Amino acid sequence: MPPNAWTRWPLREALSKEGLSETRLWIGRGIRVIVLVGLLWATFGGGAFSGWGLAAAGAGVVIAVLAFRGFFRMTLERRIWPSIVLFALLEATAFGFFLVGARLPAIVVWCACAMTAMERLPLSAAVPCSALALGAFAVVNSDNWLTTAVTAAGLALAGYVVRLDAEARGSTQRLLVQERAARKAEAETAALAERGRIAREIHDVLAHSLSAQLVHLEAARQLIQRSSDLEADREQLLERVVACRGMAREGLDGTREALSALRGEMAPVEDFLRRLAAAEGAQLDVVGEPRALSAEAGLAIRRVAQEALTNVRKHAPGARVRMRLEYDEGNVGLVVRDFGGRGKPGELAKSGSGYGLLGMRERAELLGGTLESGPDEEGFVVRLKVPA
Helix, strand or coil: CCHHHCCCCCCHHHHCCCCCCHHHHHHHHHHHHHHHHHHHHHHHCCCCCCCHHHHHHHHHHHHHHHHHHHHHHHHHCCCHHHHHHHHHHHHHHHHHHHHCCCHHHHHHHHHHHHHHHHHHCCHHHHHHHHHHHHHHHHHHCCCCHHHHHHHHHHHHHHHHHHHHHHHHHHHHHHHHHHHHHHHHHHHHHHHHHHHHHHHHHHHHHHHHHHHHHHHHHHHHHHHHHHCCCCCCCHHHHHHHHHHHHHHHHHHHHHHHHHHHHHCCCCCCHHHHHHHHHHHHCCEEEEECCCCCCCHHHHHHHHHHHHHHHHHHHHHCCCCCEEEEEEEECCEEEEEEEECCCCCCCCHHHHCCCCCHHHHHHHHHHHCCCEEEEEECCCCEEEEEEEEC
């Protein structure tokens, strides 16, 4: 037995009615009713009291009932000294019954006190309190000593068994509460993770599209503001508007893809990359045996491919681009390499939020993967590897 078992209170769940089935609640109520009826019958059934004695006996019964209720409440609140005081009041009530000749009510109160103390008090207080009550019972009991000893031992054992049963129920109730709390925390964590995922999708899909549209709209605004002859600048204005429309369509398509991905309705990664490569004039190679990927891994490959090709358009317009999708055992990788642009970086090079590949790297690390990017002897390369 652990050292603190003598001073530790029973669990609050063991002292309360939480978690009790309806059957056990009714059994407990029935036992209390039986004890109360037995106390009343033992007190008033023999006709031993009359007049003021009857009133005093009734007052004793009321005091005993109220003291028991207070004892239950104080032990539930884990207040040791008020509990002991109420227990002493119950003992005094039992002695009062005995002194006026009501031996049977005194025995009922002492036995109830012994079992209740063993069930609800710390063992350091329960053992002496229960011993006191059972000792008083043994002294006044008129049966032979063997019967008295066996009855006292049985009551003590019954009280301890009730205590163990209540402790087991309280432990089970506490585990259930902890499990519910853990499930709630898990659900909240999952919700936060999903919010983060949606936030990343919104940024990755819309940040570049909207920032590029702002560049073109600002250029169109300046043309309109500076131009004295709008007809002469008509072609440039039309080019800007068409570019904005293309960016808006691209952002809308990306948003639809993101929503489909969040609903788990994604097309295979190879099909997406082939369409993207065809639209950007890039070459795509697939190495290894294609297989179905998780939603997170598929989204990471899609977004890295889009971001890498966007950076090529920004910083190396006209560059030849080659993409390679690699299926390894337990991993999937994507390599996007450009071989140097023929033109100078345009206005799009200044667009965007600066998140770009940093956001892609964070996405890869959240999945337990890696993303590396940088120049090499042939141009610029982006390498992604994530578990799949």
